[in-house]
Amino acid sequence: MAWFAAVILVASGWLVVPAVAGAQNVAFVTMNRILEDSPQAEDAMRELEREFSPRDSELVAEREELQRLRDRLERDGDLMNPSERADLEREFSQRSREFRRAQESFSEDLNVRRNEELAKLQRRINDAIVDLARERDIDLILTERNVLYASDRIDITDDILATMQRD
Template identity: 85%
Template sequence: MKTWTAIVASALVYGAVLWPGVLVAQNVAFVTMNRILEDSPQAAQAMRELEREFSPRDSQLVAEREELQKLRDRLEREGELMTANQRADLEREFTARSREFRRAQESFTEDLNVRRNEELAKLQRMINDAIIDLARERDIDLILTERNVLYSSERIDITDDIIAAMQRRR
């Protein structure tokens, strides 16, 4: 489906260039979405929010990983000196904690990915709104992104203007 959309969009753009009567775009502009995603204050705020939200769990995982390493080291260092029951108990503890650690780590990764996607979707909506507002304000007929564009001159690049608009929207 995306390929079909890209083909239609490309045909419309090329039609405007090759057959001026087919599609008349008076004002054309270009934006670099990746740069907007990286440089907008809202993107930085989203990253700070995710860090604030997930750093306590990340710290817990780091601490548990260190404790597991200590248990492993103890097993290797003292395992031969322990009784069979002591060694078996320590191995069971290590196995159970390792299993729990993997579950916690998987849960953390899944939760982080879900929240990152939520924040990205929210940010993309804000960027699209800023682009549409600027297009209407400047009477721009067509705005292209870096996808499927072979070349665009700096003269029509409004990426900096969109970033500035995003900064005003804080």
């Protein structure tokens, strides 16, 4: 029964300490901080902004135009002749559908590109971490996942950020 409890603890990540206790040199990295503060992350965000801001501006303009059409329908709809009102309602419906499609396409494209940039960034971060670990002869590097406490003495996040600043 004790072996079953140990398997459960290992699987859930709660039995990390005994594995770490035998390590010669242990370090800790706050991945979220590196993902937010590295110059490569900032470059990726600027690139996404540059790439997607024209489409975003088009969507904003179309949303404003749809609002103007809706306002016109509400304000002047009762004063219009039936065919003019029907034409305006048809235009509003058609443009609303096109807008929703464009918005969905934009979101999908942005998510794909964001994931691509994130994957590239994570590869660069991992390479920097491994390089630093080899350079300093670090046996084990932990991240914030499943770590309850890490002393500042073993936190090498600033060192990884400095390495990424040089790249």
